[in-house]
Amino acid sequence: MAFKLFLLLSLAASRIVLAEKVGYFDDSSVCADPKGLKTCYEDADTRYASCINNNCAGGDPACYKACNGDSSCMASQCPNLGIDCINVCECIKNANEIDCMAESCWNQVYSCEYQKTGENLVNFCPKVDLEQIPFWPFPGNATGGCSCNFAKIDLKATQINNHLTTCGNDEKALEQLTADELSDYGRACICCSYSAIVSTIWDECPNTDPAVLGADYWLGQLKDGEDGEACSTYMEKFPCKKLGFGDEVAGGTDTFYTPDNLPKNGTEKLYNTGGVVSSPVSGATFTWTLGTIARAITVSSTDNVVTATATTTTGSDSSGSSQSAATETGASATSTGLAAGCEIPALAIVGPVLAIVYGL
Numbered sequence: 001m002a003f004k005l006f007l008l009l010s011l012a013a014s015r016i017v018l019a020e021k022v023g024y025f026d027d028s029s030v031c032a033d034p035k036g037l038k039t040c041y042e043d044a045d046t047r048y049a050s051c052i053n054n055n056c057a058g059g060d061p062a063c064y065k066a067c068n069g070d071s072s073c074m075a076s077q078c079p080n081l082g083i084d085c086i087n088v089c090e091c092i093k094n095a096n097e098i099d100c101m102a103e104s105c106w107n108q109v110y111s112c113e114y115q116k117t118g119e120n121l122v123n124f125c126p127k128v129d130l131e132q133i134p135f136w137p138f139p140g141n142a143t144g145g146c147s148c149n150f151a152k153i154d155l156k157a158t159q160i161n162n163h164l165t166t167c168g169n170d171e172k173a174l175e176q177l178t179a180d181e182l183s184d185y186g187r188a189c190i191c192c193s194y195s196a197i198v199s200t201i202w203d204e205c206p207n208t209d210p211a212v213l214g215a216d217y218w219l220g221q222l223k224d225g226e227d228g229e230a231c232s233t234y235m236e237k238f239p240c241k242k243l244g245f246g247d248e249v250a251g252g253t254d255t256f257y258t259p260d261n262l263p264k265n266g267t268e269k270l271y272n273t274g275g276v277v278s279s280p281v282s283g284a285t286f287t288w289t290l291g292t293i294a295r296a297i298t299v300s301s302t303d304n305v306v307t308a309t310a311t312t313t314t315g316s317d318s319s320g321s322s323q324s325a326a327t328e329t330g331a332s333a334t335s336t337g338l339a340a341g342c343e344i345p346a347l348a349i350v351g352p353v354l355a356i357v358y359g360l
């Protein structure tokens with residue numbers, strides 16, 4: 001009896017070890033090398049702490065500790081560290097985490113969890129070239145891919161954001177406007193950027209619940225416009241296509257939705273569609289580049305084929321036969337999307353820290 005109890009306990013304990021949360025994985029045992037992944041993430045955390053404490057305004061270990069390293073907490077609790085400095089350290093950490101995933105969780109590089117890891121680079125790295133992030137977005141219909149390739153939305157949002165600047169500085173257009181028209185034109189540029197992002201969310205992932213993709217923030221902006229006047233007013237005066245928001249370089253939006261003409265909402269939460277990636281997509285070694293610095297990846301446990309393939313979530317998904325057949329692995333279904341109102345942070349010179357990332 002005592003022996004049986006012990007056995008049960010040890011089983012329970014081993015189950016806890018297996019279901020270890022690392023990064024965005026609630027259960028990192030879906031990775032080829034979960035141990036390696038954990039060690040790598042811990043190392044990234046340690047380096048992040050020293051980055052903050054050694055580079056940001058003389059460092060503030062007490063604040064770091066009180067905030068448990070959370071960047072938005074540190075930005076509000078100890079503003080002397082400097083938001084740009086915190087972001088650059090966060091950027092380096094995120095790049096290290098991409099390395100961790102590519103090395104130890106190479107069999108999940110098309111997963112929703114990996115895409116979220118890549119998304120952090122967008123939110124924290126100054127002027128990052130998104131095309132540089134490996135496996136992000138993943139190729140169409142990739143084995144084990146996330147149900148929504150939301151990296152594509154991030155890429156387009158960045159293009160839309162860039163076009164907003166172009167729109168606001170379009171000398172040719174500005175020349176032809178009266179003083180009255182000018183402010184309406186400016187608002188139209190902003191409103192079209194909101195509409196383009198909303199449209200991208202609905203068009204890229206029509207089956208996914210848009211709330212999971214951060215749609216509510218952008219929809220709210222679109223409803224209220226810049227001064228409480230609905231965006232549709234300005235978008236009628238200055239059609240978004242005429243303002244260039246339909247151009248390929250601006251994200252290529254075809255139909256510009258307003259809150260009144262949105263397509264039906266998808267209902268699915270994010271999940272991985274299943275299938276086993278049995279060998280590293282980019283081979284046993286490869287490099288990727290962040291800024292100007294090449295980062296060498298050596299894949300670990302290349303022979304470990306993990307057969308737990310897809311994640312099911314608690315969402316109200318209605319399709320997904322692959323989903324019901326898949327092994328539940330307990331990956332998280334937390335929401336994603338560019339941080340609300342996030343623009344790519346302006347590049348501020350933060351000396352040595354920036355030098356580390358970009359090799360200046």
Ligand SMILES: *[C@@H]1O[C@H](CO)[C@@H](O)[C@H](O)[C@H]1NC(C)=O
Nearest residue numbers: 138139140141142143145149
């Ligand atoms: C994915 O597969 C479907 C069905 O085979 C196909 O219609 C679609 O074009 C593919 N998408 C991409 C991006 O390859």
Ligand SMILES: *[C@@H]1O[C@H](CO)[C@@H](O)[C@H](O)[C@H]1NC(C)=O
Nearest residue numbers: 209210211212215216219265
């Ligand atoms: C559709 O999704 C948006 C974004 O999450 C939400 O604000 C809206 O209420 C939803 N509409 C319906 C009819 O559920």
